[in-house]
Every structure is written in structure tokens, then in C-alpha cells.
Amino acid sequence: MLALVIGVAVNLHNFRTGDPIFPDESLRNDPATSTAGLIAAIFAGMLIFSALVLTLGYVYRDARRRGMNPALWTLLVLILAPMYLFIGLVIYLLVRDPLPYTCPQCSTSVSARFNFCPNCKYNLHPACPQCQQEVSDTDKFCPYCGTELKPASATETGSTLKPTA
Ligand SMILES: [Zn+2]
Ligand SMILES: [Zn+2]
Secondary structure (H helix, E strand, O other), rough: HHHHHHHHHHHHHHHHHOOOOOOHHHHOOOHHHOOOOOOHHHHHHHHHHHHHHHHHHHHHHHHHHOOOOHHHHHHHHHHHHHHHHHHHHHHHHHOOOOOOOOOOOOOOEOOOOEEEOOOOOOEOOEEEOOOOOOOOOOOEEEOOOOOOOOOOOHHHHHHHHOOOO
């Protein structure tokens, strides 16, 4: 056991200092050194495996949170892992949907892909009536064509905040 520990230590030391891991033939055939190499390989394998398990767990939870198909994405990452390691994760991170947010009117969780709230029909992506470009709720004028916009709440606040005669 002690020989094993020393073997790992020697290996790590040589690895850090950039010396060849197996300096000479006698060491290469030393059972302690080859065992240490095996242990190191197993350790590296376990490290990659646990990283993969963590990745799969993350992709599953994240996909579910974003309203994507969690089983499908986890499977894709898993299938690509033996050949391309974490390329599945990279693909997932590139194409994943934006996080859902809450409707400003009724606080229902809505997907970023929705145009209207499925609960209260609130217009989540108001568009300019003139040029159809997406505008912000707070814009008074369309930033693309300059058309004057009526804020969604203007009809309500407009009547209550009427200037006094
Ligand atoms: Zn709503
Ligand atoms: Zn416009």
C-alpha cells in the first residue's frame, strides 16, 4: 500500500514538473508504477463519469424548468457523451429556450415564446401598429418608425388622471 502511495506521488510529481511519467524501463515495468497508472486512469474515468452524471442532472432540471422536453435532451447528451464527451451539453446550451417569466398582469408563469398570456390574454410582446416591430411596454413612440404608441394602461390611467379643467 505504501509503495502504491509513493508510486502515485512520484507519478504526480513527474507530471507536474513535466518529466516523463516513466523515466526509465525499470520503472515502467515496476508493478507499483503500473498499478498507480491504473489507479490514475480509474480515477480520471470516475471524474469524467461523475461530471457526466452532474451534467445530465443539470440538463434534465434545466430543460424541465424551461418547458423543453427533459427526457429527450438528457438522452441526446448521454448518446453523444461516449464519442464527443460534452458536445451534447454545448449544443443544449446553444439551443435552449429562454427561461419562462411571470405575466406582468396575472403572475402566471409564461414561456418566452408566448405572444399572449394563456391565462389573461395579456399582450406579452406588444408590436407597433404601423411597422409591426416589437416595442416595449413603456415606449411612448415606436423606436423604429416613430409612431405614437398608446401604452396598454393608458385607457385606464388616462381617464382617472384627467387634467383638471
Ligand atoms: Zn396573464
Ligand atoms: Zn413602428
